Amino acid sequence: MSESYKVVRRFRDQDGRVYEVGDVYPAEGLKITKKRIKQLSSTNNQYGQVYIESGE
Numbered sequence: 001m002s003e004s005y006k007v008v009r010r011f012r013d014q015d016g017r018v019y020e021v022g023d024v025y026p027a028e029g030l031k032i033t034k035k036r037i038k039q040l041s042s043t044n045n046q047y048g049q050v051y052i053e054s055g056e
Helices: 034-040
Strands: 005-007 052-054
Touching: none
Parallel strands: none
Antiparallel strands: 005 052
């Protein structure tokens, strides 16, 4: 998946990496599943918060 997203809320990802507001997600070289993108870009996660949005 080569799409990139903009971080809109600070979070710690599953690998322990911390993303700050304004960062690009995922970090360069990392591959992320569609399921993970869906979790972070919607309120369908344990915190009910949106963490990323389309970077386009």
